[in-house]
Amino acid sequence: MKLTKSxxxxxxxxxxxxxxxxTFQLIIFFMLLMxxxxxxxxxxxxxxxxxxxxxxxxxxxxxxxINITADGRILVKREVYFDPEHDDGYKKLKEYLxxxxxxxxxxxxxPGSTIIAPDxxxxxxxxxxxxxxxxxxxxxxxxxxxxxxxxxxxxxxQEKPDKDAEEGGN
Amino acid sequence: xxIGVSRLQExxxxxxxxxxxxxxVFQLLIFFMLTIKxxxxxxxxxxxxPKDVGVNQTQAEPKEKVEIKLKVExxxxxxxxxxxGAPWSGEGAYKYGPDRVVRYSVGPKSxxxxxxxxxxxxxxxxxxxxxxVTIDPLPGTCYSDVVKILDEVILIGxxxxxxxxxxSALYDKK
Numbered sequence: 001m002k003l004t005k006s007x008x009x010x011x012x013x014x015x016x017x018x019x020x021x022x023t024f025q026l027i028i029f030f031m032l033l034m035x036x037x038x039x040x041x042x043x044x045x046x047x048x049x050x051x052x053x054x055x056x057x058x059x060x061x062x063x064x065x066i067n068i069t070a071d072g073r074i075l076v077k078r079e080v081y082f083d084p085e086h087d088d089g090y091k092k093l094k095e096y097l098x099x100x101x102x103x104x105x106x107x108x109x110x111p112g113s114t115i116i117a118p119d120x121x122x123x124x125x126x127x128x129x130x131x132x133x134x135x136x137x138x139x140x141x142x143x144x145x146x147x148x149x150x151x152x153x154x155x156x157x158q159e160k161p162d163k164d165a166e167e168g169g170n
Numbered sequence: 171x172x173i174g175v176s177r178l179q180e181x182x183x184x185x186x187x188x189x190x191x192x193x194x195v196f197q198l199l200i201f202f203m204l205t206i207k208x209x210x211x212x213x214x215x216x217x218x219x220p221k222d223v224g225v226n227q228t229q230a231e232p233k234e235k236v237e238i239k240l241k242v243e244x245x246x247x248x249x250x251x252x253x254x255g256a257p258w259s260g261e262g263a264y265k266y267g268p269d270r271v272v273r274y275s276v277g278p279k280s281x282x283x284x285x286x287x288x289x290x291x292x293x294x295x296x297x298x299x300x301x302x303v304t305i306d307p308l309p310g311t312c313y314s315d316v317v318k319i320l321d322e323v324i325l326i327g328x329x330x331x332x333x334x335x336x337x338s339a340l341y342d343k344k
Binding site for chain 2: 016019020023024026027030031041044045046047049050051052053054055068069070121123125126127128129130131132133135136139142143149150151152153154155156157158
């Protein structure tokens with residue numbers, strides 16, 4: 001009789017603490033990751049590209065992400081850095097890129113070259129109908145003597161290759 | 171008597187029901203796991219800016235480059251960004267319809283057909299696979315026009331792709 005009672009109490013005492021700990025850790029991880037990606041990425045309709053490589057950003061080493069809407073507004077982490085309606089001569093964007101360029105590791109632009117420039121790219125995300133002059137302006141600011149960012153990544157939606165179509169082209 | 175009471179309290183504490191909390195926690199976990207996937211469907215195309223303009227005063231070594239020019243001949247109708255084909259409402263994002271005409275030029279070769287230009291660039295790639303490509307989007311071009319040609323150039327096999335900026339377009343405020 002006594003043995004049966006002790007068995008019943010053992011079943012009640014099952015320790016759930018490690019499982020709950022792990023689950024909470026996972027929730028915190030996903031919440032942080034989602035929050036960061038949502039801040040960086042504005043809701044835009046990106047053009048599709050077959051050659052677009054999967055974007056795997058390193059959360060520990062965030063790169064500058066510039067979002068450009070169809071009307072030419074430039075946003076970084078949900079904050080408007082340039083608005084064509086209130087033209088400030090791209091002052092805020094220049095300051096931001098200068099700050100980010102200074103924090104980037106530097107390397108020669110080509111093996112053996114004496115030209116030293118930031119070795120990290122920036123990601124430009126623009127709506128499919130954004131006039132390219134707005135992206136060119138960002139490129140021009142990247143080329144300023146003190147910024148010198150020369151690696152650029154253009155965001156595009158990943159398009160699955162059409163197996164039926166043998167020849168590429170539109 | 172005192173011993174009996176303390177034993178009773180211990181057994182009450184053990185009976186705390188964790189099931190609702192675990193249910194909620196799992197619901198949250200499933201929600202975050204599902205929503206986070208949508209943000210990772212993006213891709214990227216790598217390109218470069220001219221290394222000899224703005225970066226350094228020293229002249230870069232001259233290289234043979236394939237230069238592709240883009241010029242918009244007809245802007246085309248503005249449609250809603252979904253695939254419904256409905257005309258643009260006048261607010262928010264839009265896309266251009268199939269009547270948009272972009273003229274591509276590579277050297278003396280010029281065409282409205284992307285296929286013809288891709289064939290020419292393929293020929294040039296066969297001659298010099300280590301060459302580089304420069305894309306020169308003229309005023310009026312939009313992001314998707316440039317991504318289309320950049321995509322084709324990367325698919326051909328070029329790894330060194332850069333852009334030329336038409337500065338007259340940069341200060342053109344509408």
